[in-house]
Amino acid sequence: MVRSVLLTGAAGRVGEAILADLADEYEWRLLDRDPPTEDLPGEVVVADVTDEAAVREAMDGVDAVIHLAGDPRPEAPWDSVLTNNIDGTQTVFEAAVDVGVEKVAFASSNHAVGAYETDERTPEMYRPDHDFRLDGTELPRPGNLYGVSKAAGELLARYYHDEHDLPVVCVRIGNLTEGHPPVDYERGQAMWLSYRDCAHLFERCLEADYGYEIVYGISDNDRKYYSLERACEVLGYEPRDNSARHD
Template identity: 45%
Template sequence: MSHRRILITGSTGGVGSILTQRLKDEYDVTGHDRTTRPDADPVVLGADLADYDAVRSLMDGIDTVVHLAGAASPESPWEAVLDANIIGTRNVLEAARDAGVQRVVYASSNHTMGMYDRYEQWPVYPDTPPRPDSFYGVSKVFGETLGRYYHDEYGLSVIALRIGWVAQDPTITGVDVLHAMWLSEADTAQVVRCAIEADVDFGIYYAISDNPNRRWSMTNTNLELGYRPRDSWADFAPEGEPVVTGGVDVPDSWPKGS
């Protein structure tokens, strides 16, 4: 597997940087950003996601695409998600299909189901009907659905990970729902590695750490991808701070500020 060639789109972003550093010794990794960085380690190729020809040029010789790039905030305006997350995701999937890429690991989001969180309607399962909380969440639902189409129509393997909240230190916020969906850096690398290697062709999977107040099912993530989270936000909780199983109320403004 050390010779598998991986393209990480958005490799210079927060999650992309984590994955690049943690996976580059296992795979032949190529990074992507809007501009080329030939001196980076590994090399970073430049492409505007809205430019199909530029995206297609990234794919030659690639086995697996880990698609992270795009507008990343739930407060992103429509124009931002349209270009980066909707047109951009279509371009990535079409370019991957055309180039003969074997698999796309798609970075979806907890915000595909965020209205369940706002109204505290838990538990949430991977096959629960989507209920996005923002244009950003809508764009991620689109990406999941488009990935299913590319799998059904063309046989492209697509693994969608509904990523929780990635942060080095979960105690930087006091918002319980963020603690509940925290995904550690080590678990981020593990779940993406599992998605790259798993013997499945398509699926939608929650990706969060082993938090005691988790409200989202990861049964299929555990069984089908082999993911075993090792970290928990409770391990970082200040002494005396209670960890409420099942969680506490979500702010009415969710997902603003998340």
């Protein structure tokens, strides 16, 4: 049973969503490269995710890891995603094996499959009655170098699971916004993930049993081109929000 969790990149938007609902549910160790500007639950560790010794020390004694840290910019240059996203993720997985954590939830991204969107395959075609959905079994098809780094993270997760039997779930996060979904463009509504669904999804990543999984992190939107079937089946994800009927 997971009681203590290391959350890397804790000061980011995904970390904010997770802690908004789950602050009292676990013993948190929060790692971020910058000192916090507000009170956060649990123990705060100021360190860079590429610092092997600091990451290993921060991970020692926790049951599970939610790995969010990295350069989140879709336009991030190669030197940044190589260092922060790829090297940093490998550091986290290596430390997880060394200290023997139970499981890791890795924050991947819709950008790992962004190039599946073409002029012929647009958000407008993904209506509720349409059969096509990306479900996590497709090969990565990144549309930028940030997406390349997230695809690399998924492959690192596969390696550490196969080689070291580390349970890892990779969550291809969609368009996370607080409050109402975006109203100005259809793609954002199709990919929308609410804060409370985000927190619930990562709670299920901590509580469910799995080996290696890739799931999509979106709310149960009427119009979506990512399948939630695997997240629901394997993790027990039960999203409550829908960009078409948000209240």
